[in-house]
Amino acid sequence: MIMVGKRVWAVIRIAIIVVIALMFILPFYWVIVTSLNTQGQSMQFPPVFLPHGHFSNYARSWSEAPWLQYFANTIFIALVTTLLSLFTSLFAGFAFATMRFPGKSVIFAAFLAIMMIPQTVLLIPDYILLADIHWLNTYWAQIVPWGASVFGIFLLRQFFMGLPIEYWEAAQIDGASRLRYLWQFGVPAARPALITVALYVFIGSWNSFLWPYIMTSSPSVQPVEVGLATFLGTNGTDWTGLSAAVVYTTLPVLLLFLVAQRQFLEGVYAGGGGLKG
Structure with missing residues (x-):
């Protein structure tokens, strides 16, 4: 019973760590996705969660x-x-x-x-x-x-x-x-x-x-x-x-x-x- 309780607590801790990590990672990931999409895709709803490789955005903003x-x-x-x-x-x-x-x-x-x-x-x-x-x-x-x-x-x-x-x-x-x-x-x-x-x-x-x-x-x-x-x-x-x-x-x-x-x-x-x- 004690071992089961320890395993449950370990799973809960891992879940909490994953949730906190996602809270910090997702905003930066969303910025990266937006930077690689078109202007229309960035305004689309529901949102586009995958980048489409428009690296020209970087060249344009840099210039x-x-x-x-x-x-x-x-x-x-x-x-x-x-x-x-x-x-x-x-x-x-x-x-x-x-x-x-x-x-x-x-x-x-x-x-x-x-x-x-x-x-x-x-x-x-x-x-x-x-x-x-x-x-x-x-x-x-x-x-x-x-x-x-x-x-x-x-x-x-x-x-x-x-x-x-x-x-x-x-x-x-x-x-x-x-x-x-x-x-x-x-x-x-x-x-x-x-x-x-x-x-x-x-x-x-x-x-x-x-x-x-x-x-x-x-x-x-x-x-x-x-x-x-x-x-x-x-x-x-x-x-x-x-x-x-x-x-x-x-x-x-x-x-x-x-x-x-x-x-x-x-x-x-x-x-x-x-x-x-």
């Missing part, structure tokens, strides 16, 4: 917007933001985990409190600030404000707090400074956590829309998400072309996550090990 410029902008912004976030997260996380200084707990609590502030609340004062320093419609406006990740600092702090204190004591006996200890031991040991932060920041930067939409006005510095919104505004009735644009703007970051999801999960688990501290 109607400066997508190469958008992709170049996005890659540059995402890479520089990721590198800057890794740098600040590594040093800030290490400092919060291993060093003693006045107000340490208060400062860290303030960092965590930032995560609770909605971004929209700060849009107007941030816009005024960027306008005053002449950073509107620049790469800097899309990079510098996101060069420090609260999530990254928290994750690296938890990771370094989980390292045995004996490692640092042994490094001190060998005459190593904190910086040398961090570079020669901390960075290699924190590789999973660093990869997690890099993926988190890169994907967040790639998917960023509201901030660059408000802070930029020229395609020469705008990312793909803003380019997609511009394309929607000018080609809003071209559902097949719009769907094609959605596919090739979403697919790169989706493939990146699928390739690196194992490292992402390892980093989360590694950072979580420090929660007991």
